[in-house]
Amino acid sequence: MTQTLSLLYDRVRVEEKEIINAAQKKGVELRPIDAKELRLDITDLSKDEIFGEVAIERCVSHFRGLYITSILENKGVDVINPFSVASLCGDKLLCSMKLAKAGIPTPRTIVAFTKEEAMKVLEEDMGYPAVIKPVFGSWGRLIAPLKDRETAQALLEDREEMGNPLYQIYYIQEMVERPPRDIRTVVVGDQIAASIYRYSAPDDWRTNIARGGRAEVCNLNDELRELILKAAEVVGTGVLGVDAMETKEGIVIHEVNSTVEFKGAMSVSEVDIPGMIIDYALQKARK
Amino acid sequence: MKFKCPECDGDIDAKEVIEGEILSCPDCGAELEVTKDKKGNFELRVAESEGEDWGE
Numbered sequence: 001m002t003q004t005l006s007l008l009y010d011r012v013r014v015e016e017k018e019i020i021n022a023a024q025k026k027g028v029e030l031r032p033i034d035a036k037e038l039r040l041d042i043t044d045l046s047k048d049e050i051f052g053e054v055a056i057e058r059c060v061s062h063f064r065g066l067y068i069t070s071i072l073e074n075k076g077v078d079v080i081n082p083f084s085v086a087s088l089c090g091d092k093l094l095c096s097m098k099l100a101k102a103g104i105p106t107p108r109t110i111v112a113f114t115k116e117e118a119m120k121v122l123e124e125d126m127g128y129p130a131v132i133k134p135v136f137g138s139w140g141r142l143i144a145p146l147k148d149r150e151t152a153q154a155l156l157e158d159r160e161e162m163g164n165p166l167y168q169i170y171y172i173q174e175m176v177e178r179p180p181r182d183i184r185t186v187v188v189g190d191q192i193a194a195s196i197y198r199y200s201a202p203d204d205w206r207t208n209i210a211r212g213g214r215a216e217v218c219n220l221n222d223e224l225r226e227l228i229l230k231a232a233e234v235v236g237t238g239v240l241g242v243d244a245m246e247t248k249e250g251i252v253i254h255e256v257n258s259t260v261e262f263k264g265a266m267s268v269s270e271v272d273i274p275g276m277i278i279d280y281a282l283q284k285a286r287k
Numbered sequence: 288m289k290f291k292c293p294e295c296d297g298d299i300d301a302k303e304v305i306e307g308e309i310l311s312c313p314d315c316g317a318e319l320e321v322t323k324d325k326k327g328n329f330e331l332r333v334a335e336s337e338g339e340d341w342g343e
Contacts, residue, residue, distance in 0.1 A: 137340050137341070
């Protein structure tokens with residue numbers, strides 16, 4: 001039986017182009033579908049053949065991708081990544097909690113629900129510097145280091161003014177002492193595809209490649225491999241980006257990303273990550 | 288392939304394009320998405336701008 005796959009996108013980035021190319025090379029039918037043009041009947045949950053057996057969801061917009069995933073799953077289509085994985089990884093609060101519960105070392109994080117309590121977290125507990133992050137969204141957007149009380153007050157006041165209620169969830173994390181780099185590992189199913197160091201751009205403290213960070217190959221030792229694979233398993237397994245930092249006390253995993261961007265990892269590691277994603281999708285389709 | 292920028296009417300020259308890809312106009316810098324019209328011809332439209340929930 002021939003398997004058909006689909007690729008849900010809203011923007012075709014390098015990653016999506018490469019996934020399309022990889023399918024072509026393998027002679028696999030992969031239908032690219034523009035999520036912005038979809039209309040889905042959620043009261044008719046019969047199987048929609050256009051999505052094939054497995055859909056690879058690659059939307060840049062997290063919530064768009066998340067809802068599409070849920071709808072397709074309810075229509076009987078397997079999605080990479082599953083809703084359970086994408087919803088968990090799309091929320092920093094839930095993801096940190098999951099990692100902590102599984103005993104995976106992760107930076108200490110305290111959550112408060114008002115500006116006043118957030119201030120107390122900083123003054124009475126976490127101290128400065130600390131990091132505040134929105135629970136959703138990414139590319140390092142609105143992630144800020146809180147170096148002192150003045151910065152914290154200004155930033156928290158700004159936050160309070162923002163319309164989105166999710167910005168009133170104050171996720172405050174210890175500022176981990178680390179070299180100016182972190183480790184991004186792309187995991188496909190139960191396999192490590194590639195691992196890179198991401199160095200911050202000279203004018204930024206964040207290591208996101210989207211913020212101009214630079215990539216270099218990272219050779220993982222067995223202990224770290226095991227930890228990264230465990231983190232991927234804990235969130236539910238899929239195509240994932242596991243982010244780790246090197247601290248004096250050892251490695252911490254601070255984030256697991258669901259719609260992983262692997263342009264950096266692919267260019268320096270020369271691993272065929274898109275090919276692995278297609279193989280993983282086919283393997284799922286056969287089940 | 289030759290396009291006209293829907294924002295500034297500038298000329299855009301692109302080699303191979305695929306649907307969904309983003310080009311930026313060399314004249315005005317607008318981000319443009321490659322789409323297909325009803326007849327299946329490529330055309331450009333102004334791309335969505337970055338949302339709060341974008342990215343990995």
